[in-house]
Amino acid sequence: MARKSVLTFFILAFAFAGLDAQEASMGALGPPPAAPSNVKAPDKPNDTGHGLLVKWDLSRDDGAGLDNVLAYEVWRSDAADGEYTKRGVAVKGTSEYDDTDDSERVNDEPNPDFIVTGKTYYYKVRAMAGGTAYSDFSEPGSGQAVENWYHKGKTPIMIGVIIFWAFVVYFIFKARQGQEFYVRPLAGINAVDDAIGRATEMGRPILFVLGTGTAGDIATIAGFTILSRVAKLTAEYQTPVLVPVNDPVIMAVAQETVRTAYLEAGRPELYKPENISYETAMQFPYVAAVNGIMLREKTATNFYMGIFHAESLILAETGNIAGSIQISGTDQISQLPFFIAATDYTLIGEELYAASAYLSKEPVQVGTLKAQDWAKAVLMAVLLAGAVLISLAIPFLKNLVDVNL
């Protein structure tokens, strides 16, 4: 990553509070370096319109000539012959300075450094040598900040989204045409039927935990889609499913999900909204409450699907004490080891997102899995190609994926 980001970093802004010419007085005065020239201040791209990119040609004594340039100082004014104030410093060898300030007010006072969109600003640059030796100021250059309507740096991301979207739509289309796709069996999915059947035989409820994320987290949404399939099966088996939650929006969505599933299974009369219950807010109080449910309701099967943090192992071990069959799935890498160790089946990362397609068995859903596989193949090819190219010192692909926001 080094090369490109270092270069871009030189373009980045920095302002040194307290770095002042007089303060830096030191040592003997050498001959002053030549002034930088050709100052320009074009708009800084990809921003909200409060930044200018000051550019100049290096001093003749930067890396050559007297070779005594240490840094450049960038000064700004509202008028070409107005009063200039220092904006910041750029180290030697750098010919760009990012002057950005988008706070209109600071501490409820108007901010004098604020860059107004469309207003013309003038810049002068001078070189600074060791000691207090300064070059003359360059001729002023000017420019205006413009509000940008497209972030060019994000183009690779857009291409990525479009390609993946196209894969998904294409395979949905294929599935609608009647094409069937093979998917390999997943142990965690195959176990779902048995686990629900076991609860039915034992006459005990099923527990479905959606994790400690919010309803807007995609892993929780994946949890909803799995809950929907599981609830449909439980409705057919007439086994109650308990969904204790710690977020009210999750509660509302889970209620709709389960109700729909019961309707689709033709058993709307079995649906009890109070089984999807708000236990409490906050991670550990919620976990304590779920622990209580496991031990007191003696749930036969526990599902953990969504975002989990440290509570993963608390839940899984308590479930173990209660003797429940446990199926887990999360996208949290730090918690996967504990689910793997302490539950019977674990859906790892992407498998969590694939589970609803597996359980629904609908061709359209399975089609999206095919799209994911194609995207993965492309990803692997790009990754390998990029690694080969960079080994040959061709950074083309690497630069392409190295998105700088």
Place this chain on the structure above:
Amino acid sequence: MTTAELLWNTLAAILTLCVFSFLIKDNPFYKFAERLVAGVAAGFWTMLLYHTNFHDKVVLTMQNGQWAYIIPILLGIGMWTRFSKNYAWMSRFSIAFYMGISTGVSIPVFMYTNIFKQVSATMIPFDGTVNVLVIIGVLCSLFYFFFSKAHTGTFGLVSRIGIYTLMIGFGAGFGMTVMGRVALLVQRVIFMKDYFIGLFGG
């Protein structure tokens, strides 16, 4: 320690023991602590959100005349139709926006952080065994996640290497975490120790 401090500390110490008693088995003391904290957490959270989010995004926006906020407020109130059987369907509008915004925001963000950043970090030159093995490990592990290929033959071998890599990673993750968990327990033990010293020694 003042009497008030002592009493508060005693409460905290008793509750700590109540929770630890769960290790022996579920019991009324644990259940009491569990139920108490459920109520306290819900109450704390209610007032926290009331004084922060509700005040800032509902009360203040209306006072300041930010009328654009009427739409989310109406959608929020729309959630309350869930109290009624007949009008509950109206809450779906609110849920729909909630889901639409959440998923729409996530797509490019996942594309950037989970895909581009990772691919870029893995595009390393093939010099040295470490780099080569990391690249092979990433490719094989990704291969394990292929759903539409049976894991047999060559595919089976590659995905096997992949799942082995994942398992080593999980084992390492487990082993690395023990220290932090023990440290948390030590903190509780030291809390109890300090409490007893304060009670009898000081």
Place this chain on the structure above:
Amino acid sequence: MKKQIPIYFVLVSGIVMIIQYFIPSEESEWLFTYANDWVIVIGIFALALGIWSLLRSEFKKLKNPKEAFYAGTVLFGYFIMVFTALTREGREAGTLHMNLFNNILIPIQATIFALLAFYIASAAYRAFRARTVLATILLLAAFIVMLRLIPLGPLSAINQTAVGWILAVPNMAAKRAITMGVGLGAIATCIKIILGIERTYLGHD
């Protein structure tokens, strides 16, 4: 209509938020904040639903003599926290509200968290048995990593090298691969939601 309109809402708001990401302008930034505030505001109003669900179930339990004490505990905890913080000042340091927070919520939370030290040991005992190849690999990796805390004389150096290698190579590779897989799965899930292929969460009649 009850079913179709929400699906269009999802579609439109989803697409708008994707496009917003690529526009750096000030209007676009405002839209982003505004949309996130929608999510927050909907969440605050929904809290009433959650609290209602909690309180109603506890009030019901009050009638059951076996459960009455515990239900009373929940209700006591809830209402004391609410009534002690009706004003903003009630939530400042040193108030009854914060004392309850610091001496009930914090110690219980910390102690539940501390249970993990015990659970991590019992989980290791049960799970780390060399039943299958996979279990053996998991066991060995965890064993080697945990061994780094044990002084083994000259063997320690070998162990530490192994730990460093495990963390830098297979662990790193596994993390990256899972992260990428999660990215693809999550984006696919989002697309399914936005396109209305996955819609059970919206319910129907």
Place this chain on the structure above:
Amino acid sequence: MTIWDRIMNLDRRWIYLCIAVVVIIPAVVSFKVPVATTPEVKKVFDFVDKMQPGECFYLGIDYDPSALAELDPMTYAILNQAFSKDLKVIIGCLSQFGVGMAETRLAEMSAKYGKKSGEDYCFLGYRPYPAICILTMGVDFRVTFPLDYYGVPLDSLPVMNGIKNLMDVKGVVDITAGNVADFWITYGNGRFGFPVALGVTGVMSADYYQYLQSGQIFGLISGIKGAAEYEELSGFETTGMESIPYQTLSHAVILLFIIISNVGYFATRGRKGK
């Protein structure tokens, strides 16, 4: 029911009891457990140890009080080692909460060895934008920090004589709980190639071993264990060693149970096989 069957179905509460015992005992009776030193910590120790009196290195103190328990012992041990060997140290903060803590620790350690600011060490203070600071310090310390923390111009400090930029110091040891570590790797080592070692928190450490493997950092002190190792190596103890008895004993208990569990597993499996 043989002993192995019993072991295989061991009540989990015995495990809990053992963990409780090994955590409570060190809390009641304090004692010491040796800590196995790792090559990555030894390398940092040797780096400082092999310097000659008068030679100079840069020490970054970039953590806030939340990481104090893990990182403070490292700072103390390294400062002690440097001052006792009459090395020159340049201390800088690139994260804003580090500066106040750095000052008190420095004051304490310099008083202990009678070291003077400006003569034996230079405390630069804090500047924002870590990446650009590292880049400018690679060119000249005086561009980044014209004055030291106490307001004295760098050029008037004897300790800075002949030290223009980071190339003139023997290396960098950065103790951090945040992303300053990444900046040192990318810009310090990546751009200028000077040797960098890190002291990080336990949570962070797993992500930094890759840089150790790739040679981008020459040493890594991770978490409280790394701190304890450094204390053991340097023979100067503050609080790093304190937590080691808990950790070593509880790890030993868990490892022991894993061994018992596997012995039991193979014993019962062998019998079932017959």
